[in-house]
Amino acid sequence: MIEEKFDAIVVGAGMSGNAAAYTMASHGLKVLQLERGEYAGSKNVQGAIMYANMLEKIIPDFRDDAPLERHLVEQRLWVMDDTSHTGIHYRSDDFNEAKPNRYTIIRAQFDKWFSRKVREAGATVLCETTVTELIRDAKDKVVGVRTDRTGGEIFADVVVLAEGVSGLLGTRAGLREMPKPKSVALAVKEMHFLPEEVIEQRFGLKAGEGCVIEAVGTISRGMAGLGFVYTNKESISLGIGCLVSDFAATMESPYVLLDALKSHPSIRPLIAGSEVKEYAAHLIPEGGYKAIPQLFGDGWVVVGDAAQLNNAVHREGSNLAMTSGRIAAEAIMQLKSRMRPMTRQNLVLYKIMLDNSFVIKDLKKYKDLPALLHTNSRNFFTTYPQLMSQAAQNFMRVDGTPKIDKEKASTAAFIKARSRWGLLSDAVRLVFAWR
Amino acid sequence: MTIAASRIEEKLFQNRYLVDSGRAHIKVRPHEKPSANLRALTRVCPAQCYELNDKGQVEITADGCMECGTCRVLCEASGEIEWNYPRGGFGVLFKFG
Ligand SMILES: Cc1cc2nc3c(=O)[nH]c(=O)nc-3n(C[C@H](O)[C@H](O)[C@H](O)COP(=O)(O)OP(=O)(O)OC[C@H]3O[C@@H](n4cnc5c(N)ncnc54)[C@H](O)[C@@H]3O)c2cc1C
């Protein structure tokens, strides 16, 4: 297919692959990027909140032409039972700044833009090309890839595996394990279209401003899961995700969950009258720090979701993907400029640099949280939300019951549902996992 | 169940696909009785690609597949299914993602 040898081959044109390819190509490396979709983004799904700081480190003036939907001025966290929600809202005019901190995006459009930047930086980008295999030499060093195009052997000094959560290539080559059902969530999502003004009116926004809602509670039917409602310019992204292991155990259907979320009395009015234009599904890595695989080897590095670099607690993934892609590229560039070969001994530099970044530090902070939430999902996702809602309603309803009796009733309900010991141990474990 | 089934078709109808006819990218291996995980796919696959036939075996029609990988995570290691990406350019093509 292509005769020449490249400095680097990047597999995948998602957030991590584009960051890696852009960084290397814009510093003069000869880069080939391969993407199986018809265009970059055609296979990718995200909520989607994009964090400006991490993109700024790669393309400082991205705001000039990137397809951004709304900058976020408000975030709501809703704890839901079947008929109500208890919420924390944070809204600040400080987020209306010259260079906003977070934006909603539409992934297919964003990835197309990012891919154009990669081409402009000088990389060769081939779409509609699935990489089927890694090529290794006699010493087992990765030296190139095979693709599903005819005559498809291509060689490079190093291969950057930016292949996303499923990571077929790396798992088949035995570089890392396949994700476990308990360390990945399945998310389903719909795009609901509404006129701009209607969205602004319903969420109390001015032009360009955005609001996001994250929701937990009985909507995930006892599974560890999260629902989301994100405002785009003239659409609303709405979805829900739960652990694959929980789905398999409960045999719940994801689209039934999604339809139930849409008809929840707190959500329904927000999307009333909308036109649905797409239904998507994708996995999200949720295993956290303990699920991170070997990140480098002879002739290869792995970045982004393929390496489980995803912070499920804060709903951050794209920024960890972009950052790991950039750091991998910087490590490769350093080795290249010192004329060092792309061996396992030398590529450890990528891990050292990543360990020093927020990516690994953040994931380490929450290393015990996934296990806690997963083993305790019924309490955290059904029992507590129901109790919270009852307590809130009890507090608000004015019916002549003395306030002290109301307080006692709420406390008693918590103790009855979980026992004093259960409550205390949940609280202690949560605090330790969060620390 | 039938309500969900008709709704899922409506959902998938909104999506764009380029189906690679005659080259199914996912196959279910012949089996007598499906395992619990394989049976779960008839409920858990977000595109409802998996269905039970009248002999109680699980079959797949992968046309509406969104390539999420859930079935692979649940059933590839046990050898019950064979999972591959469609050829480059084929399969689901998200307009928004
Ligand atoms: C529903 C949902 C909501 C999310 N919300 C957020 C959010 O709000 N904010 C946030 O920061 N993150 C969010 N995430 C996470 C975020 O989407 C991911 O962390 C991010 O996309 C990972 O980037 P990546 O480049 O590693 O992988 P991907 O973006 O998945 O890219 C992988 C690419 O590789 C290609 N590819 C794979 N295998 C091959 C092959 N063999 N040959 C050729 N090409 C191949 C794929 O087609 C794809 O383009 C969300 C995820 C989901 C599913």
Ligand code: SF4
């Ligand atoms: S990859 Fe996902 S959508 Fe496709 S058949 Fe498997 S579970 Fe269904």
